[in-house]
Every structure is written in C-alpha cells, then in structure tokens.
Amino acid sequence: MLPVFAITVLCIATWASALNDPLSDLPRFGTPLNNLTVSVGREAVFTCIVENLGPYKVAWLRVDTQTILTIATHVITKNHRIAVTHSGHRRWCLHIRDTKETDRGWYMCQVNTDPMSSNTGFLEVVVGEGSVLKLTRVTRAHMGPYLCIASNGVPPAVSKRIVLNVYFQPMVWIENQLVGAYEGQTLVLECHSEAYPTAITYWTRPSNETITNDNYKVETIPKGYEITMRLTIKSIQPQDFGSYRCVAKNSLGEMDGKIKLYRIDRSPTMRRPNTRRDSKKSWKMDHSHERNTTGMKDEPMLKGVENDDEQVDFQSATASSYFHCHLFANLGIAAITVILAGGLST
16 A cells, blocks of 8 residues: 655735834824804804824714714714714714704814814804894804894794805815826826815826826816815826826915825736636646546545635646645635655565
C-alpha cells in the first residue's frame, strides 16, 4: 500500500487600520447654533452643522424640559409639529411648525460622543400686536411671506400679505471634498450654495479655466435661495484629475468650495493561458492528456461556493502528485492544500 503524506498550509490575511489621532476622528460643530425669532404660527428651523459625524448620532433636545425631541432621523416626541431633516449627515435641521408661545426657550443639538458635545440656540416666539411687527437680529431664516390679519369680530376678516427678503452673501458647502475615479469613468460632482439675491454660479477646472467644453455638463437646481450645483464629467481623461472649484457670487460677496479628484487605478486582470470558462464561473486547466496516461481522476476540493467575487479553481493530475488551489479574495483568506503521494519501490 502506498504511503500518503499530506501537507496543509493555511494563510489568513487580516486587515488593520492605521492608528490616527483620536481627537481628529471625533465629530465637531461647523458653526454655532443661531438664535431664532419667529412669529406665532410660523415655522422655526434650527440648523446644526456637524463635521466628521462618522458612526455617532445627532439628537435634538428641549433644554428647559429636558425633553428628547429627535435622535438621528427618528422623531421621539409625540408632538406632531416637530420634524427633523438632514443633508448628507452633515447639515441637521430641527423643524417646529405652527409655532406657539409655549415653544419659546432653549434648544440643543447634541452628539453622543464621550463626553457629550452640544450646541444650543434660543427660540423667541413673537406675538404680533397692533399694526407693527418688529423682528430683531434678522437672518435668512426670517425670509418668507407674512400675513397681517384685521378683524373686529364681524366677518369677514381682511388680510394683507407681505414678503420679507433678507439680503446675504453666498455660502457654499460640499459634502464630499475628496473623490476618487478611474480614467473613462462618468462622474458627478455636487456643490450647494445659499445666497440672496440669487448668486451667479460656475465651475473651474484644475487649470483654473471656466468649464465650457462638451466633455462636461453643468446643472443648477434652484430651491428658494438655495442652489444645488452639479458637474458631470462624461469621460474622465488624465488632464481632468486635480482640484475643481464651485463658485457662487452675488452683489454682496463671493464664496467658493473645492473638490479634489484623484486617480484610482483599475484592478489588474489575471491572465490564465490555455483556460476556458465553464457554466459555474470557475476556471479549470485541461489535463485530459494526463488523465489518459495515468488513469487518475480530478476530484474538486470544494463544491457549491459561489459569490460575486472571482473564484479560481485549477485542477491537474500527474503520475505522482496533484494540486488544488482555491482563492477567495473577498474573505481575505488564502488556503493552499498540497497532497503529495509517493511510492516505495519493492
């Protein structure tokens, strides 16, 4: 009987991230929380800018009553006038519709770091009496229509609609400032701005030239005093890599934002000479001439393993040994089994 020697080599590759400064990874507030002044019945919107949020959550609280209003995108309070919205997990807004005098007080934007990080702002609810409505420390949040209603108890009541516009210089923010792509790819860069009067917007290329040629498509999507700027690069060429600027400009000032586009190399293609593709998406070496000479049969090591990543299966047989190798790139695990069989002469 032939003695059989089995040698199994198992290599497990693990990934470890580099240790960075822990403070640099923590979320931070981009701007202080503004105080708001609104009239009874109007909507109040607090805006909280959080940079580098990562896995942490943003919550809104009513300070004086210690009431949790929202956590992340979920509304906790039973007050149906409360809502929360966000833009790219960076810009978090607390909406208080149909404000009442009881809504007056301090509100807090809080991030669940250790210790907790918080930003507070005060909501002033104004009850307009008489024919004059005074607004103090006016911001762009006060923009919109106001309704002056007169009634003496005898219907019908009469009203006058007045639209308030607040002039302010452009503000620009970008959700993704570092973007990777490979040559030939189609890519969309996005930039947001706010301004009144409405800003003139445009993009510049890495060479600081204004974008005009056919390889680019520029779109502007207005929504009130907000504008979303989109730049589509139809087929990225080597000269397209670099820093892009989105610019917003009105009569009160100019602001820009930068997006850096860097190159990503395509994954190298594995070359397998004299191979063929079977119906199970596995590659197999054809050694029929060896099976004819030795009478040995190929036996697959693994069955029923299929996934989106590539599975490589080489099978061969010789007069003295055979070799199987399976590579699973998605698990980061390489397993190699070598079985050597040798005979002793008698």
